[in-house]
């Protein structure tokens with residue numbers, strides 16, 4: 001891994017650092033079922049299966065089409081529509097709706113104590129509903145076996161995948177009154193955790209699974225679990241480890257079932273030390289401000305004695321012409337309870353220099369004890385973290401707004417003191433289309449403009465783009481990246497906006513321009 005990698009960084013921060021708030025939507029996965037509180041983790045896992053369940057030889061799979069198919073009888077259930085509502089604020093350029101569906105399955109399983117399943121991003125949102133074909137509890141064993149074969153799973157794997165799904169949640173009375181004749185939720189097993197109790201309850205009893213001991217016609221779990229003489233379910237009941245590793249494999253295959261032509265990227269693993277929220281901007285005073293947060297991630301990383309120092313080189317020198325290019329962090333935050341026993345400690349920096357001196361790269365030193373003895377260097381694998389000061393953000397003149405048909409104004413500053421000619425200054429804006437559940441991208445050319453709230457400086461000229469959009473949407477988030485071509489090479493700024501993050505431009509609220 002080498003920083004920066006906009007797509008990787010976004011997903012890593014989404015999945016492991018839980019920065020966008022997505023992973024915080026479900027409540028803590030408690031041990032005992034109460035029969036009334038729905039499990040969001042269960043709803044999310046069922047959503048993933050229902051999206052995948054219509055896959056057929058490279059057509060369909062995890063493609064988000066489930067959210068166009070909620071009126072079908074095979075997709076009855078408040079859990080699926082709740083999931084759609086929860087997901088629509090989290091769509092982004094780097095996490096499509098089907099990526100959210102897959103990530104939600106991964107997050108749900110591990111939040112409830114199940115295995116860690118690798119997450120590979122890259123799924124593409126469907127444009128419309130696909131074929132039907134989600135198995136229903138009234139189906140025969142032959143119909144179910146054929147359906148799982150169409151999805152890419154053998155008869156034995158069918159037993160596994162159903163057991164892995166039905167270790168969470170249960171059957172809701174309002175949606176399945178013939179199966180759950182009471183009220184609330186009839187749980188599949190005696191815990192809300194992702195554990196092998198779905199098998200121990202079934203083999204050793206007492207069984208509470210309403211798809212095993214309910215009306216015979218809807219006892220689909222009984223037909224499926226018993227289809228190999230209970231060999232598979234006995235192996236799960238005998239070994240929590242077998243259940244866990246089988247589920248990691250089968251749910252992993254389920255979420256990676258994607259249409260032909262979709263290429264998933266490599267699994268996103270957490271990075272132990274990484275810069276985040278990097279932002280180089282021209283300030284109102286005409287100076288350059290570099291903001292960055294250093295994240296330290298892993299089990300037990302929180303250490304209040306640790307001292308992290310930012311160091312940088314200015315643009316004309318591989319070191320520091322002024323001799324004082326170091327800074328202490330301005331704030332520290334930590335999160336002791338991230339998934340899979342991980343923790344996070346973050347160090348935020350903000351340094352301001354003249355536009356003439358500027359920056360060319362930065363790196364960090366980390367003093368674990370704070371005594372100057374055990375100091376290590378974090379320098380991006382040797383090459384330092386690069387700073388591109390040719391195209392720079394101008395927050396003082398970038399904001400969400402409503403002017404005619406425009407919803408935002410984005411201003412960038414382009415370095416003007418070099419020999420290289422600039423062309424093609426543009427802003428790529430991403431809108432959350434909460435109807436199509438897609439991230440809609442538009443590229444808007446920026447034109448030479450002014451930044452009236454900034455003192456003039458000789459090193460930069462300003463380009464402004466007005467972003468057109470539907471001003472009737474008041475609760476979507478705008479993300480954007482700006483870029484410019486210098487000497488034939490495209491230079492792209494950081495992803496700005498975030499998703500529900502502090503740097504987001506929320507359309508409908510205007511930021512200050514002063």
Ligand code: HEM
Nearest residue numbers: 042043045046049077079135136137161165169170171172
């Ligand atoms: C023959 C195949 C299957 C049938 C007939 C079936 C049937 C059902 C039914 C009737 C419910 C109750 C839904 C509700 O009340 O909202 C349910 C819940 C659930 N199913 Fe399945 N299912 C099957 C396979 C799977 C698979 C393969 C998975 C995932 C790997 C899965 C995951 C879930 C989960 C997590 C729930 C709980 C949802 C909640 O509590 O909100 N199911 N299933």
